Amino acid sequence: MLKRNGFRPGISFLCSMDSRMVLDSDNELREKIDEQPRFQKVIATLLSYIFHPVFVPIYVIYFLLYIEPFLFYGTTEDGRLMVLLQAIVNYTFFPLISVLLLRGLKFIPSIKLKERKDRIIPFIICNIWYFWIWYVWRNLEGMPREMVVFSMGVFMASSIGLLMNIYIKVSMHGIALGTAVSFLCLLGFEYGQGMGIYIMIALLIAGLVSTARLLLSDHTAKEVYLGLIAGTLGLLIAQMVV
Structure with a gap:
């Protein structure tokens, strides 16, 4: 009470x-x-930075390119590197630069985007980069369909997050991790039990990062759940339309 x-x-x-x-x-x-114990806060902060939304797509794509490259058999090393660089530029570099510019121009008070209203413009700008990389990969000869689905899923999840953000602050970490976990589950359904261990690791990471966001008081449980739902819905929509 x-x-x-x-x-x-x-x-x-x-x-x-x-x-x-x-x-x-x-x-x-x-x-x-x-x-809060200092060690606990340090771990929660570290997890939040390591699995920041601008890095999560890169981890997924690196996994597909170099750890379990079953989608890229026959692709040259230069070809894989080019795909990775394209992903880094559109999922990490441009979004980070955009947020820093917004902060420098005083459009947002902090790069941490703590308030709901601070996230509107970054959502819109990031959606532009996410749409662009999907459009490029969709028309790139030899690009596996699953990569196109994932890039479309990131764009759709971010778009859903933008719409939700009109009414309530939504966890961006939740959106990114929801998309990643759903995508790995999709690969598991399509390619069998070899993906099981990776899905479990992804679920563990999603749980730890979600808990970290709550411990740092950056989100309520509802906001984290909505983020995970947005990521899952975005990936499901992409799977149906691509």
Whole structure:
């Protein structure tokens, strides 16, 4: 039960010895953890950075190019490197540069995009890069269909996240991990049990990162779940339309 101290912006609600409820910029209650072991916070922050949304697609594509390259048998080393570089440019480099420019031009107060309204323009800009890489790969001779599905899934998931973000802050980490896990599950259905271990690892990572986002008080459980749902829906739509 919450002990009410007054319902005014900027006034906190006491929950327990180590957490409290605060009003964010959208006047929504959000749990904030006050006391947290330093080691736990460091691990949660590290996981959030390692599996940041701009890196997750690269991990998936690197996995398909070099760890389990069954989609790219016969592709030259230069060809694989070119695909990886294209992915890095469109999924990591351009989105990062775009956010830094937005911060430099004062369109957003922080590159961490803590508030829902701060994420609108970055969502739109990233969607442009995601659409472009899908369009290029769709028309690239020899590109496996699964890669086209994945790139379309990233674009659709981000688009769904943009629409959700109109009403509620959605976890971008959840969107990225939901897309990645769903894609690996799709490969598992198509190519058999050899993908089982990778799917389990992906599910473990998704669980750890989602927990990290909650521990850092960056999201509520609802926002994380919505992100995972958006990623899954985006990939399912891509599988049906590509």
